[in-house]
Amino acid sequence: MEKILEVKGLKVNFKTQGGTVQAVRGVDFDLCAGETLAIVGESGSGKSVTSKAMMGLLASNGSIVGGSIRYNGKEITTMKEKEFEHLRGRDIAMIFQDPMTSLNPCMTIGHQISESMIKHQKLSRKQAREQTIELMRLVEIKDAEKRYKQYPHQFSGGMRQRIVTAAALACHPKILICDEPTTALDVTIQAQIIDLIKSLQKKLDIGIIFITHDLGVVANVADRVAVMYAGKIVEIGTADEVFYQPAHPYTWGLLASMPSMSDSKDELWSIPGSPPDLINPPKGDAFAPRNRFAMQIDFEEEPPMFRISDTHSAATWLLHEYAPKIQSPLAELRQRR
């Protein structure tokens, strides 16, 4: 398949009063047309920062300090703002977490959806209006013609996320970054929005980067999954590989801490400890202090990515040929259930 996005060794720093935060510390992944890559990880693992770096929308105190992001073979980290503006909305678009705040309260939704069409495709207002109404029908907003002129406060959260989706898709982008698009929604609405995004992906052949901390959602949407911890991808593979043959202790912990309907008797599993301070990232494997399988070397040297299969790799010394063979505790946990 054709690779439309390649990220190599991406590093992002933020200057804060407490010091320089190394939010993303060398991230590699790629995305093919029409595929969905989920990036999972807890808050502060750098997943949102990675996505904002791809959009060129880092906060003013953040900057890309290393690595490359290539869109269709073209380097975008060094692009001038003017060039980037042509890319944003037209080739790469983004849906944000909270639909209640991501729409301008004082502008009609029709105007907000058509904005990027007028900008990128140089459509007249009338043409843009027709296309917008069509797009609103595509994202299943009823009475599109009437609702075109309404304001965001006249829509529910789920409807607003559909509007945001329509606005993001207005110019048929090749890549859609979804930054936790369902986190702020009710569970029933979540399913609707995910179904909508999946069906639009099929119709329009979009590559999707789906950022979330909800593993249930991941299982539902992702072709491939990247697990991020402390600014790095610690494991990446197809959804089946990551869910059924996870290799990194952090992935084990993540999967184990997902509550299941059947284990009502046990207490909720959680990973002990808290994520490291990224102003002074620890030596060795950042996850080592929370890892009960950590070895001496984990505290000394950072593990490289070990290849498990063509599509699956993980950064843990446990995969080294000299490492003791450890049975994933997940199997044991699953048996207990």
Added chain:
Amino acid sequence: MKKYILVRLLYMVIAIALIVSITFLLLQFMPGSPFNDLQLTPEQRVLLDEKYGLNDPIPVKYARYVSNLFHGELGTSFIFNNQDVSDMIAARMSSSVRVGLQALVCGSVIGVLLGIVAALKRNSFWDHLTTIIAVIGVSIPAFVIGSLMQYYFGVKMAILPVIYDKGNAVSTIMPTIALAFSVIATTAKYMRNELVDIINSDYILFARSKGLTGSEVIIKHAVRNALIPVVTILGPMTISLITGSTVVERIFSVPGLGNLLVTSIQNNDYFVILGEGLVFSLMFLSVVLVVDILYGLIDPRIRLAGGNHNE
């Protein structure tokens, strides 16, 4: 919307009635009388009081004043040769309105621009300048700024006329600036804070993710929304213009309403004070009403709450 405006007009009438009654009552407790001239003998004063009905009981005086009001008469001045109060006010309106409007327009335009620059270039020279102007404008009264300007620009450098002159536009510069200072300060501070909040909001990020240029995002999405709260402070700003004008007009000798108010209070010129109070409250209440209507027009969320259901 019509109903809303009608209800608001009714409230205005009630407010005016209360203002007139309370001012009237307070004036009765004011020490002294309009006839304080030392050249007058006690007998002459008694005669004058008698002639103008100043010895009547308060309810009688009040009833007389209100019934005159309903006939459209604001009474006459005790001091200025029995002039009609309405004529006096009408004659002074133009100078006051001119200086006041100039101050309001210049002040809010400069304030908004300054606020925008300060918000876009946070912690820059312009941001600090805005903060300094805001602190000065709010904490130093207009008459101090006015007198300082008179001294430096009028006397020392002699580049601007010290005294207001109706026919000379240049002479309106200093009173305008003195009045505009607090307007600049308030609008700039409001604009800056509001804009900083909005620039950090999700919908600005989303607008940028659509590929709009930085200036398009600022103008279409940020500034428009930041202006909404600025419109609301137009009301309080009119108050500060009116109160500021009383003293500023005095020091620049502007033949305006503020100046007249000060003179009439000094002279216990009851009907002039009452008439001025009435005119000022009318001005203020109308501004508040216009602002509320404007607010609903700009912000669609308020439009619904205000009753103009456009669904």
